[in-house]
Amino acid sequence: MTSTHSSIISASRSEFIQIRGLQYHVRHWGEPDAPVIFMLHGWMDVSASFQFMVDHFTQDWHVIAPDLRGFGLTDAPGTDAYWFPDYLGDLDALLDHYVPDGAVNLLGHSMGANVVGLYAGTRPERVRKLVNLEGFGMPTTHPKQAPGRYRKWLDELRQQPELRTYASQSDVAARLQKTNPRLTNERAAFLSEFWSRENAEGRWEILGDPAHKQTSPLLFRVEEVMACWEQITAPVLWMQADDTNVWHWMGPKEEGQKEIDRRLAHIPDLQKEMIMDAGHMLHHDQPALLAQLIEAFLLK
Secondary structure, three states: OOOOOOOOOOOOEEEEEEEOOEEEEEEEEOOOOOOEEEEEOOOOOOHHHHHHHHOOOOOOOEEEEEOOOOEOOOOOOOOOOOOHHHHHHHHHHHHHHHOOOOOEEEEEEOHHHHHHHHHHHHOHHHEEEEEEEOOOOOOOOOHHHHHHHHHHHHHHOOOOOOOOEEOOHHHHHHHHHHHOOOOOHHHHHHHHHHHEEEOOOOOEEEOEOHHHHOOOOOOOOHHHHHHHHOOOOOOEEEEEEOOOOOHHHHOOHHHHHHHHHHHHOOOOOEEEEEEOOOOOOHHHHOHHHHHHHHHHHHHO
16 A cells, blocks of 8 residues: 655555464565664554654665554454553564564554563564654553452443544544644645545544453553563663653653653663654654654664
């Protein structure tokens, strides 16, 4: 699948492969013999999300970006819950398929950044350099929350989750701009091509399994995450947006930033960058700057 949008410089190509019992859609940019960068998108997003950033690379790269399970054109597993370790298993299988030996460059945004961060501490020998775009993790939890979390999950299982549909593709683009007001009309129109499709009723539906909306019954155990981060041997580039919206679930900004910094202190080799005039979708808001910082980091 390619786009005809006028500002797209680097057209992507699609490939479908079998990964752990699922048909996985993998998007590629660049020539196969160029240095590889694996990119993992965030929650309720798709691989095409990285297009604007890829367009600003000045070096030759082979960018490999899958639609994660249950997103985009990759199969959903057909279950009523998603388990985070499955993303690690899928990434491991993808790397074995494309780069069976040696270390690779890994980049992730949001949920995808949480995946690559855990992976880099679990298989440190497989990661050359790591780029984390706002992979904060989740709010700290406590064991006493477990009964309520299990109860909420059981209650949600009694009703079929649904995602809203839209009357037109332009309505999908408008929805994307509502979430991110910095998104230009052209970029929103481009993303809507990959973020949605027309169904049999003539409505436009989001390419994401509604089961992603279900509450996870498992608590986020931050100490385990930091234990993984401590084992990362690759240099890490951390990028955070100055206008990120994570404070609505991480807590007030001052307290939330202290917790983020506490977590980041467990990464042995860390370079931090604050991206100005950008929100959580910083690769949409400042793609040229991100491309510049990423290339400088990977090439040094």
